[in-house]
Amino acid sequence: MATLSLLGATGRTGRPLLDLLLHAGHDVRVLVRSQEHQLPEHANLTIIQGDATEADDLEHVIHGSSAIFSCLGTDQQHVLSTAIPHLVTKMKEQQIERIIFVSTAGILDASEEPGKYRFQSNESRRRSTTAAEDHLKAYLTLKDADVDFTVICPTQLTEDAEIDDVLLETRRFTEETGPIPRRNVARFAFEAYNEHLFSRKRVGIASRP
Numbered sequence: 001m002a003t004l005s006l007l008g009a010t011g012r013t014g015r016p017l018l019d020l021l022l023h024a025g026h027d028v029r030v031l032v033r034s035q036e037h038q039l040p041e042h043a044n045l046t047i048i049q050g051d052a053t054e055a056d057d058l059e060h061v062i063h064g065s066s067a068i069f070s071c072l073g074t075d076q077q078h079v080l081s082t083a084i085p086h087l088v089t090k091m092k093e094q095q096i097e098r099i100i101f102v103s104t105a106g107i108l109d110a111s112e113e114p115g116k117y118r119f120q121s122n123e124s125r126r127r128s129t130t131a132a133e134d135h136l137k138a139y140l141t142l143k144d145a146d147v148d149f150t151v152i153c154p155t156q157l158t159e160d161a162e163i164d165d166v167l168l169e170t171r172r173f174t175e176e177t178g179p180i181p182r183r184n185v186a187r188f189a190f191e192a193y194n195e196h197l198f199s200r201k202r203v204g205i206a207s208r209p
Contacts, residue, residue, distance in 0.1 A: 001025040004193075005062045007052050007083075008071030010037050013102055013157065017071060017186035018045075024190070031061040053079060055086040062090055067098035067193055071186075074134040081137035088145045097148045100189050105153045106132035107139050108204050109172035118172070139202065150198045154185045155206040162187065167206045170198065177206035 004021055008014040009030035021028050022042055029046045030039065039047060050057030052072055062068055068091065074080050084101075091099065106119030106126070113121040119132035126132070142149040156179040166184055167175060188205055192198060 001027065002066045003027040003029065003064050005029045005031075005065040005068045006071070007031055007061070007069065007087075008073065008102075009039060011071050011073060012159065013182045013185050014069075014071035015039075016183050017069060017189055020186060020190045021069075024194075029061050029063075029065060031057060053082040053086070055090060058083070058087050059090045059093070062087070062094060062096060065094075065096055067100070068096060069100045069102075069189060069193070071102045071189075074131045076130050076134075078134055080134045081141075084138040084141045088141060088147060091147055092145075098193070099142065099147055099149050100152065100193050101138070101142060101149055102152045102154070102185060102189060103135045103139060103202075104132055105155045105173070105177075105204050105206070107136045107151070108153050108202055111172050111174065143200075148199055150192045150200075151202045152185060152189055152192065153202050153204045154180045155204070156180070157182050157185065163207055165208055167204070167208050169204045170201050173204050173206065176209050177204070178209040180206050 004026050006018055006028055009018045022044055027044045031048050031050050048061045108118045110116040110118050110121035119129050139151050155177050158179045158181050160181040162181055162183045
């Protein structure tokens with residue numbers, strides 16, 4: 001089994017992903033901002049307190065890892081556009097190539113407006129583009145770096161149970177889409193690592209309406 005790093009393990013998508021990784025027998029290193037994290041005690045889990053926007057803390061958590069998962073959110077504080085450049089630098093220093101990055105469907109290409117991202121088009125229902133812009137900067141950093149990324153781009157996330165009929169499309173959606181349970185996103189992130197799927201691609205994940 002591998003040693004893996006997970007950023008955003010306390011979040012609503014990161015936590016089910018953590019459970020999958022531990023259940024598979026991997027050693028998992030996670031970074032938490034506070035000791036009030038409510039993560040389980042587990043022999044294969046290493047919990048490190050720190051800040052994902054700090055290069056030294058990222059260096060510490062990814063030490064000895066063969067791959068990295070990011071389920072970091074953005075709280076309008078430019079978390080991703082700050083963290084991901086640091087992370088790429090530290091990955092190269094430690095010769096880590098693989099990263100699975102959970103992002104947003106907003107950074108897929110627009111289906112009907114060439115030259116635009118989805119969040120810039122009439123496909124987006126969000127008034128604010130701040131979060132999508134942060135996700136986009138993080139994706140472009142990965143794209144420009146010599147790393148083996150998969151960027152997972154879910155539609156609206158729900159807390160529902162996993163569903164069986166999941167739509168996966170690279171670069172842009174060509175079919176109608178619906179919300180996607182977080183547990184499906186977590187499982188797909190696990191499978192993308194386990195089966196080495198969608199190398200250096202953005203892949204949208206959604207339900208079928």
